[in-house]
Amino acid sequence: MPDSLLNDTPPPGPPPALALRGLAKTFGPKVAVNGINLDVPAGSFYGLVGPNGAGKTTSLSMATGLLRPDAGAVWVHGINVWEQPLEAKRLMGILPDGVRLFDRLSGEQLVTYAGLLRGMDRDTVAERVADLLATLDLAKDAGTLVVDYSAGMTKKIALASALIHAPRLLVLDEPFESVDPISAANIRDILDGYVASGGTVIVSSHVMDLVQRMCDHVAVIAAGNVLAAGTVDEVRSGESLEDRFVALVGGRNHSTGLQWLRTS
Amino acid sequence: MVAHLVRLKLALLRNSLRRSPMQLVGIIFGAAYGLFILVMLWIGMALLSTQDASLAALVITLGGSAVLLGWLLIPVLASGVDMTLDPARFTTYAIPMRSLLVGLALSSFVGVPAAVTLLASLGTVVAWWRHPLAAGAAVVCAVLAVLTCIVASRAMTAASMSLAASRRFKDVSGIVLLAPLVCLGPIIAGVSTGVTNLRAYLPALAGTLSWTPLGAVWAVPGDLAAGSPGTAAAKFLVALATAAALAWLWKASLAQALVTPAYNAGKSRAAGNTGFFRRFPGTPTGAVAARALTYWFRDPRYSAGLVIGFLLPVVLSFAGISAGTLSVLGYAGSLAVFLIVWSISADISYDNTAFALHVSSGVGGFADRAGRALACALLAVPLGAVYAIAGAILGGNWWHLPGTLALVLGVAGSGLGIASVFSAQFTYNVPLPGDSPLKSRPGNNLATVLVQLAGMAGMAVLVLPEAVLVIVALATGQILWAWLALAAALVLGALFLVLGLRLGGRIYDRRAPELLLAVSRNA
Structure with missing residues (x-):
């Protein structure tokens, strides 16, 4: 393990989009994240995969300044998230999972709110809100209250709120959950364009297929530890990502299964 | 199946108590309060029995009508107050309609409000102890009345299920319920000043109510005590018809609700109005x-x-x-x-x-x-x-x-x-x-x-x-x-x-x- 992974200093050279060092969090007796190290290169499309309860959401919350870590440090483009939070948060767009929205606002109001909260001027906000709503196919429901949106529409409006300030790093926790295939394809196009123009995207997911197709880098997290990290080809080493994931994480059930469920 | 539903309600009650001691304190307070009301009511009934039979008939008809009205309105206004046996949750199970109806009705008896209502209704028997025929009828009518209350509230819940799923309805009903609560003081003050005029009006009101679905079931013993079995029989028929009609309404709306999942089609509105922003x-x-x-x-x-x-x-x-x-x-x-x-x-x-x-x-x-x-x-x-x-x-x-x-x-x-x-x-x-x-x-x-x-x-x-x-x-x-x-x-x-x-x-x-x-x- 290189020295830079052991102490709490940012790695040398051009700073990665996101660097985690020794990040740890325990909730009571449960170790949620066990001192993980991770480098997300600038301009990469990075997938974070792991079984339920692996610590993905906790890690991403700590990386984005939403949850204070017990130990460890996070840098976004070389800026320490927990020492200079305002500067770091300006560079990040975040789509948290399992978090409510201000859902008594209309979709348009919510995205406007997200822009104004970040101190953007009103005209820029209005222009970008219109663009985002049109691109995400929400224009005709822009005036509807978010509480009346479907699950997929809610995801999309949250994504719009994360994009409004043109961040350099996008952190998306389960962005495709309950999103219909057409909207998912639209979102993938937006993200691909964003990465092509130099942005960095981190997505967490447990849909391996999606990650294998979409991402160029991947990290496998289980039980609060990083089991493997690197380019998708390195990590899967010839197998499909799904098979490799199952081999790494383990826990497949090889019994003969529910005999009585067989119809013949 | 009926036993399962009743047991489910019991289990829900027990688990909710286990969740926090505060819940237990709440239900003990609720039960104590209910018991207090009951004792006062029984004493009142005993006192009534020493008075003229027409006064007892008046009080019981008016009070009973109010109770039935409460059972009708409260589940609608206070949506979500007790939806533990929400019929919508049974859509995916193939339960025969008859078992579901009986089970839901019986399980409604598990809980403080229904128990209090039942004991209070049976308390009216005390008021008629000097008229054996009326007292006998009062037992039958009390059971019928409580059943009507429960079926009525269930019918309202089932009928308003799609309504209650709409967000706007939930938003407004909560606040609508609040206004009369806050104004309770002035309302009581207003009523008590007007009560002198009401004295002449109340018997007329009770007379009218006794022929309506709200009051009929409560008025039967009074008519028997007054020695008019014909009127009593007619009112009993009204009461039976009420219960039957409500049961039918309940069955129909439950059948309807079980096959139409709550769907909330809001109007979509385009951009352009950011309101206060x-x-x-x-x-x-x-x-x-x-x-x-x-x-x-x-x-x-x-x-x-x-x-x-x-x-x-x-x-x-x-x-x-x-x-x-x-x-x-x-x-x-x-x-x-x-x-x-x-x-x-x-x-x-x-x-x-x-x-x-x-x-x-x-x-x-x-x-x-x-x-x-x-x-x-x-x-x-x-x-x-x-x-x-x-x-x-x-x-x-x-x-x-x-x-x-x-x-x-x-x-x-x-x-x-x-x-x-x-x-x-x-x-x-x-x-x-x-x-x-x-x-x-x-x-x-x-x-x-x-x-x-x-x-x-x-x-x-x-x-x-x-x-x-x-x-x-x-x-x-x-x-x-x-x-x-x-x-x-x-x-x-x-x-x-x-x-x-x-x-x-x-x-x-x-x-x-x-x-x-x-x-x-x-x-």
Whole structure:
């Protein structure tokens, strides 16, 4: 393990989009994240995969300044998230999972709110809100209250709120959950364009297929530890990502299964 | 299957008790209260039995009709009060309709309200002990009446199931229920003054009700005691028909509801109206204020506070009417201001995890505090001022105006200041977004109560200078003191507001992630 992974200093050279060092969090007796190290290169499309309860959401919350870590440090483009939070948060767009929205606002109001909260001027906000709503196919429901949106529409409006300030790093926790295939394809196009123009995207997911197709880098997290990290080809080493994931994480059930469920 | 449903209801009751000791305390209090009512009722019935039979018939018919009406209306207005055996949850199980109906009806008896109603209805038998025939009929009618109550409430629940699923209905019904609760005092006062006229009217009302589905079942024993079995039989038929019709309605709407899942087709509206966001400056503070103000009108949890704050001075000034002066309305206005202003001490708890947007966008603590305080002030201060002026006009005495305005401004400034600090430091268990404002959440322990009390005490201390000056003005009758109070309110109110926003902002900047973690535990 290189020295830079052991102490709490940012790695040398051009700073990665996101660097985690020794990040740890325990909730009571449960170790949620066990001192993980991770480098997300600038301009990469990075997938974070792991079984339920692996610590993905906790890690991403700590990386984005939403949850204070017990130990460890996070840098976004070389800026320490927990020492200079305002500067770091300006560079990040975040789509948290399992978090409510201000859902008594209309979709348009919510995205406007997200822009104004970040101190953007009103005209820029209005222009970008219109663009985002049109691109995400929400224009005709822009005036509807978010509480009346479907699950997929809610995801999309949250994504719009994360994009409004043109961040350099996008952190998306389960962005495709309950999103219909057409909207998912639209979102993938937006993200691909964003990465092509130099942005960095981190997505967490447990849909391996999606990650294998979409991402160029991947990290496998289980039980609060990083089991493997690197380019998708390195990590899967010839197998499909799904098979490799199952081999790494383990826990497949090889019994003969529910005999009585067989119809013949 | 019927036994399963009853057992399910029992298990739900037992588990809800196991969840927290507070629930147990709640149900013990509820049961004790029910028992108290029951004993009073039985004593009343025993007393009635010594009176003329027509009086007993009158009282039982009127009271019984009210009970049935309550069973009809409460489940609709207080949606979500007890949906533990919500029929919608049984859609995926293939339960025969007959078993489902009987099971749901019987399981409704498990619980304090139904048990109290049953025992109270059986209590009416006591009133007829001197008329054996009527007493026998009363037993039958009491059971039929309770069944009717339960079937009626179930039918209303099933019929309004699709309605109750709509958000707008939930929002409005919670607040509609609140207004009569707040106005209970004046309503009782009004009724008791009108009761002298009512004495002549009540028998006529009871006579009419006894032929309607609401009162028929309760009137049968009275008619038997009065020696008119024909009328009694006719009313019993009305009662039976009522129960049958309600059962049929219940079955029909349940069958309908089981095959049509609740679907909430809102009208989609295009862009172009950002509401308050257009009216406030395009800064983080302005945005927070616009969002908070939108919530005061759109989120029932906030609107309920607004409604209570608005109604309370009116309620209090009823006491003033009897004292012969309406100037009290002006002073009660500052109480409305206090209620509205103090409610933002739980603002972040009300945000729940939506607060993550504030944390992730790195909005500054001062901007967050100031925006919330601004929105609240825009509602509270004009409301207080209106009551101050209304008190002066209606009381016909402008002498009080400087003093009442001083209290309004003092309470608003100091209250917003201290609430801004408290909401950055403490979170509470409050109704979740979308819940009824009446719903109380378990888990608020003694510490949170103490924190609230400390906040209110702190606020009282901060407003003390204005309050003392106003009292001196009232005691000496010299208006100079009231003007001094107004000056003090302007200076101290502004000072405490700015200090509170500063300090609250600093605490917020330090603790924002911890606040988010605290509200996520309540999610």
